[in-house]
Amino acid sequence: MITATHAVSYDDLVDRVRAGALGPDPATQRIAVAFTTRQAVRHDGRGTGYRNEVLSLRMAEAVGSCAVEPGALPDSAVEDCVGADVARLLEHPLPPVRVAALDAYLMHVLPHTPAQGARTLPLAAGSSLEKSRARAKAVVDLLDLPPGATVLVVGVVNSLLEALRSRGLRYVPCDLKGGETEWGEPVVDDALAAAGRCDALLVSGMTLGNGTFEPLRRHALAHGKQLVMFAQTGSAVLPRLLGHGVSAVCAEPYPFFWLDGGPGVLHRYDGSCPGGVR
Structure with a gap:
């Protein structure tokens, strides 16, 4: 509900x-x-x-x-x-x-508070790569998948791909620019076309601004797939769509992890959070 x-x-x-x-x-x-x-x-x-x-x-x-x-x-x-x-x-x-x-x-x-369903996760100080990897782990931990499952990653972030591999998960990287990943893997440029061969979707909030979010949300809803959002864009928007296509959100409002080497904070939402979907 x-x-x-x-x-x-x-x-x-x-x-x-x-x-x-x-x-x-x-x-x-x-x-x-x-x-x-x-x-x-x-x-x-x-x-x-x-x-x-x-x-x-x-x-x-x-x-x-x-x-x-x-x-x-x-x-x-x-x-x-x-x-x-x-x-x-x-x-x-x-x-x-x-x-x-x-x-x-x-x-x-509707700020990121426990009353609104947010679970706050401190992000330790560190180098840009250390903070990127810590954020990636926080995002990937929201996926509930067995090893060997395939994840569509929309918005290629190399640290996310590393975190998926560490969980034994396969992935299809997708970005409108196409190209290759850090490891020479081809990046597809049509997320919806690739979604059908994936078990779950891991999607950047940037899709809100370029008009590609809603088709992915509808796909996840229609096929019962997990849709986990990592959201610097729309960090307060996407938690409001939990339970109707969006299964979890890692929200990161401004200032983002890449702006400062000091400690930061992430806010994670899923259906089990107080104030979330029930």
């Missing part, structure tokens, strides 16, 4: 927010700060690197975020958001703006 703070789809969740069903009227809530974070990384001992770009919006004490492909977000997006009310931003033409605004609103009204 879905609780009063859960939704049956992303669009249903947006409709609930617009109607003021989860908190104050979004037309009365304004974004005070908008900013982008751009990063390039190559961990020690790794042969390849990657780049991140994230749009973040601050509403009161809360920060909501949505990752984008580097260079894809126009500079005008930040100016559009500053001082704007959330209701208007939920109608913005750019999907990442809509997602970040929804995330900020939900972070404000």
Whole structure:
């Protein structure tokens, strides 16, 4: 059964927010700060690197975020958001703006607390690679699969692939950019086409911003597969979809593990959490 703070789809969740069903009227809530974070990384001992770009919006004490492909977000997006009310931003033409605004609103009204179903996990200080591997273990531990099962990984993160191998799990790496993994494995670029040959799905929250999330959620729901989300994008959005396609979430709101070598925190959700799906 879905609780009063859960939704049956992303669009249903947006409709609930617009109607003021989860908190104050979004037309009365304004974004005070908008900013982008751009990063390039190559961990020690790794042969390849990657780049991140994230749009973040601050509403009161809360920060909501949505990752984008580097260079894809126009500079005008930040100016559009500053001082704007959330209701208007939920109608913005750019999907990442809509997602970040929804995330900020939900972070404000339904923060990551035990009452909302969150199980907080400290992330120890360390190097970028140490923190990446610790985050990966926290994500992969949410999968309930026997050795030999195959996982579709949407949003290729090498530490996640390592963590899956350590559990004896096979995987199909998927990313819109295609290419190869650190170990020369081919990366497919059509997640839904690959989902049918996988036993479970491990999916980046970035799929919210590029429009690929809902087909994967519907696939998991229709076929009874686990769908575990690792969420820097939409960390407060995805827990609201537990029980209707989403089976677990590792939520990581701003600031992300790759921004700081000090201690951090993750918030994990699954169907057994108090305040979660029951």
